[in-house]
Each structure stands twice: as structure tokens, then as C-alpha cells.
Amino acid sequence: MADYGALREIRARHPERIAEAAAQRRRRPLTGDGQLLIIAADHPARGALGVGSRPLAMGSREDLLDRLVAALARPGVDGLLATPDIVEDLLLLGALDDRIVIGSMNRGGIQGAVFEFDDRFTAFDSDAIARMRLDGGKMLCRIALDEHGTAATLEACARAVSELAARDLIAMVEPFWSHRSGHDLSPEGVIKAINVGQALGATSARTWLKIPVVPEMDRVMRATTLPALLLGGDPGDTPDLAYAAWRNALKLPGVRGLVVGRALLYPPDDDVVTAVDTAAAMLDARPARSPAPGG
Template sequence: MADHLKTLSDKDFQALTDARVREPARFRQALPSRRRRPLVGEDGRMLLLAADHTARGKLAIGSDPMAASDRHSLLDRLLTGLADPRVDGVLGSADILEELALLGALDGRLAIGTMNRGGIVGAHWELDDRVTAYDVEHVLSLGLDGGKTLLRIEPTDRGVPRTLEMVARITTALADAGTMALIEPLPYRTRPDGGVELDPSEDALIRTVAIASGLGSSSAHTWLKIPASTNPARVAAATTCPILLLGGDAGRDHDRVFDGWERALEVHNIRGLVPGRALLYPQALSVNDAVDRAASLVHPSVVPTLEETPS
């Protein structure tokens, strides 16, 4: 993993804990009081930093099983990414979004709240993706710009219908409020050892995209978050919903990942990226360089002017 020079001081980081102890109301006030912005700009595109993995116990990056376990490092990497004005915002759980808002880093940026984080990585119930983070009521009352749901479909899992019903209900409620419903539909399969893994079949991905597009009583505010595939146009043809591509763990093969994103972003309804580990924990690049490359793909007409990191 590339070295990362910290810019968030120990003093400012420790102040977050002090605020939790002495002034916890500040965390509740930070998000609704921040300066808001439209969901998309003139180019109709979006670059989000995904920071909701830790809420599902997903801390591993590459060969390091605990790489994302240091909160100071994670926040610092997010601040580094947000210093680029082409980064539109962050997808995260309440703890991370509140901390970033308290640091002033989400003023004029999007805050998308992750919702169903119950499928803990490696647990026997991993595919039981219940709501354990934001719910619809708090996405709306805290002034978030959208809510994200995870929809993993494994054909033999009897719990999938419950997840489908839940995601449909959330999608309807967010649409009724005129708020972005970001669905992450992923095809899964069970391994011989009983564990689960992402199904790499493009046909399976197309099927989940079609299913997710039809969830809820309105798709007016539905966006989809999916992996980049070998034939992105074929996958995107299953829907007119706008699509953001996730990043995953790029390892040292960043050129392959960025090249795939570049090809995919030529498809009309693929409107941006929502990478996490690929930009925040790059193995062969600095965070600055990884974010710059991604931002130049999503917002090629915007000239970057780096902002000062909030203190």
C-alpha cells in the first residue's frame, strides 16, 4: 500500500472524541446545518468516495486484514480526497458522515447515508442485509442527499425475498420524498465451503440490474451502484436508471481499473464512480494521484483547484 502523509492533526482528531464526551449534540447538528448543493452539476455526473465498508466489518485491503481499522487514517484519507473539488461527496455510515461534517469537510458536498449494513463480512448470516445504519426517517430529517441500499441476490438464500421487499419499501419512501435512492444490486453465489462470493457472470449482473430497476412504487429517484464489467454497455442497457460504478480493491493493477472506468463512462447512463478502497487505500499510487485520475475521468471539463483540508 502506498505511503500516505497525514494532514489531519492528532489534536483535531482527538477533538472528535472530546466532542462526543462533552458536546454530543454537535454530531447531530453537523449534517443538517451544513451547506447543501444540487445532486448533480451541469455535466450530470457524480464522483463519490465510498466509506461504508467498516460498518459491515469489511476492513481488509489486499493482504492486510485490518488495513481500514485505523479511524484517524481513514478520515485523513477522506479529507485528502475531499480536498479535490471534483469529488462530489461521500457515501458513509452515520459515524463517518458526522465526523466529516463536524470537521467541515461536507460543506457544499453530497452526503449519502448507507442503510442496510447487517450482513457482517464472514458471518453465517452475511447475506442477511438488514437495516442497521441509517433509516429513511433519518436520511430525510438529517438533510442527507440520498440513501444507499445493498441488494445481494443468491438464488438459494431464502432470506432474499425479505431483502427485496425492504429495499423496495425504502426506494418508494425516498422517491416519495424526492430523494436519491442508490441501490447496489449484486449477484452472489455460495461456495462449496458454505461461504458466499460475488458471482462474476455478466448475465447474472444484468439480471440483478433489471430486478433493482423495478423495485418500489416509483423509480424516479433510483440510481444504481454496480461493478464495472467487461461489456458495460450490455449491462447498462438493462435500465435507464443512472449508474455509478464501484471500485473494489484494485491491488496494484490500477491501470486496468482506470482503463475499465474510462471505457464504461462512455456509456450514456453510466454517470460516475463511487470507489472506496481503490482511491482511499491505493497500493501503487498516492491518494492524491488516485483521486485525481478518477476525477479527471468523471469530470474531465473541470479544472481542479485543490482546497485546503478542513481543520
């Protein structure tokens, strides 16, 4: 278990060590042989702390970090997607060497807020991502025809895609055709969202998509030529059904791997290692890598 007393002391007395840890982090290529497994941990910044029947499952930062450290130490895990606070904690804990790190950018659309669809960029920006030597930035792009905030979100996402590409960094766009009660997860809804999301910015050369697993994924994946990572989402209390859907979708052309958070960090039996290893075993063959220190 990590020494959180020491972590708090560093944050209070030696905040410069965050930048030092970022500068010293051992990096690895984003692209290579095989599919990727990225662990997502940007839900808390939007007030989305629930997992299944547990409304505050992600409420304890120490517990979340323990689960993240355990997941990132597994040899089948390629990296992390998170907001600055979590990235910085994990840098100080030494958990991000030889891992891809994607910074989450727009977390201003707080879950349930009247301004939810005006999804402001309140976390990483492209300058910070470059300065921290991260590998790219992720943005949520909810498209709601009856929400005025969608226009500002589209414009901000387009700007972020362009700024990241200008720095040779990946822009991971997570598009949804949405409405106040949720996302349209029909094949048609996802196809429409993909077509809007992949056209954002001055170039799509560095754009990857993060898309949900829905029915008729073969038809959905024909909507794009861009690299796509599958969104794991919250499987509730039926992870086996989610795993089966992931296995099938991972076989499709253009699918480069998984981005999964709650399903692996908070499985029903709380066995993070087994959940992560199960997901990693679904990915196509890649050269064996040594476990991270402590893995």
C-alpha cells in the first residue's frame, strides 16, 4: 500500500516534485504491435462517482489510487487516462513509468448540472499536456440538438484537436449523440456521433476515437477510418455480458484496443487484478512486456 502521508507531505511542502517526476518519467510509444489497454480514471472530476449500485464507489481517493496502482502494475496494461490531480498523484507514486498517459481535458460538464452540455475545458490543456510530456489529450464531445451548450463544446473540442495535432500529440475524441436523459446508444446514434467527432479540428491526422460498444458494431466501425478505442463504461453487476461484447468488437478492423475504468477498477468482487488480466487477455497478440515495478 502506498505511503499517503508522504504523498500529502510532498504536495504540501514540495509541489515542484510533480514537474520533476513528469520530466523523469520513462515513456513508451503510443503505437506499436498489438492492441492497447488503457485504464480510465477521469470520472470523479465530473462528479460521476458511482459504480453499479454503489453511488460513492470512487469517493475515496486513497482507495482509487490503490486500485489504479494495482491495475497499472499488470503487464497487460498499456497506460492511463486521467485528470491532472490523478496523473500527478500517480507520478509521485512512481506508477507511470513505461506507460502511455492521456490527459483528460474537458470536465466542466458536471453530471446532472443545468450547464452539463456546455462542457468546459477545466482540466488539462494542450500546453500542459506537452509540458508534462504526456502522450495526448482526451475530450468528451456530447452532441445534443436541444442543448445550446453543445455549440461551445464543439468549438472547444475542435480547437483542442488542432492544438494537440500541432504539437504532434494524439487527440482522443469521445463523441456521443446525446440528450438530457442520456446517450443515444443505437447504432445509428453512434454512427452520427462518429461522423461529427471525426471532422473536428483543422486536421484529423492525430485524432483517435473513443466509442461505446453497442449492437451492430461491424456497421458502426464502417463509419470511420480513424483508429478507435472501445469505451468500457459501467457494466453494473453483469461484467460477463460486457466482456463478451468487448471480445466480439475487438475483432473488428480499426479497433485498436480498450479504454476501461470502472469495470476493471471496481468489479463486483473487487478483484482488480483478475478483472484487468481478463481484459488484457482479450486483446490481440503483442510482444511480451515485463511487469512494471511491483507488478
